[in-house]
Amino acid sequence: MLLTDIAMLMLCGSIAGFLAGLLGIGGGMILVPFMILVFNHLNFDQSVIVHMAIATGMATILFTTTSAIWAHHKHGSIDWKLxxxxSPGLVAGSLIGGSEIFEALNTSWLSLFFAIFIVYTSIQMILNKKPGVGRELPGKLGLFSFGAFAGCLSSLVGAGGAFITVPFMLWCNVKPHVAMASSSGLGFPIAAAATIGYMYGSWDYPNLPAGSLGFVYVPAVACIVAVSIFTAPLGAKMARKLNVAQLKRIFGVMLFFLAAFMFNESRKAFGF
Known part of the structure; x- marks a missing residue:
């Protein structure tokens, strides 16, 4: 990689880490459009660029969630029993989604799916809508089933899962601060299983560049993590001082621009 590529990845990593701590998101999906730009600049094969961007972004969540977990654990906010x-369902779903389904999707459909997911997330951010309280958490089978669904979906879009696990926990009458903190703990098994799935499912995949472990591009992970693990705690600290609801709306508008970029990538992949 050139120095400019390293600088862009580190800059994006610092921003993603800060926003992950500030807004309680994994940060992986923020990185995907920028990594696509870098990977294009590095002349990676077009058939693997989107897959590599999503898989590499998910791999970085392993490290950003670790720092978030430690911060929440010190305050006793995480419900470890929950x-x-x-976790068993999350791991199963993430492994299946990250290895079987993820590899089967071609670049055009994966780009479109990711763009739709960003639009959905941006609308959630802008509205900042709190789901109504419904009932208690389901039993073991229900938690496993929902976890498998959440893990599979998260692995397809490179997200830590908070976008779906937090609303579900709130709907099941889990206290908001516990749901938000516990989502960090849930993000780790999702990221770990999905990353293993990405690497296993694409280990012998053709046209991968040097420095890759399957779809995960290790040099990019190193550049991003080198800064994101320091900016994530700063974002978490800043969240206690700022109007996070207003920031979510601003960030939601920014996500629309990222979605437009991904829709354009999908258009080019489809040949329109």
């Missing part, structure tokens, strides 16, 4: 109950 994390343990969700």
């Amino acid at each position: 994390v343990a109950a969700f």
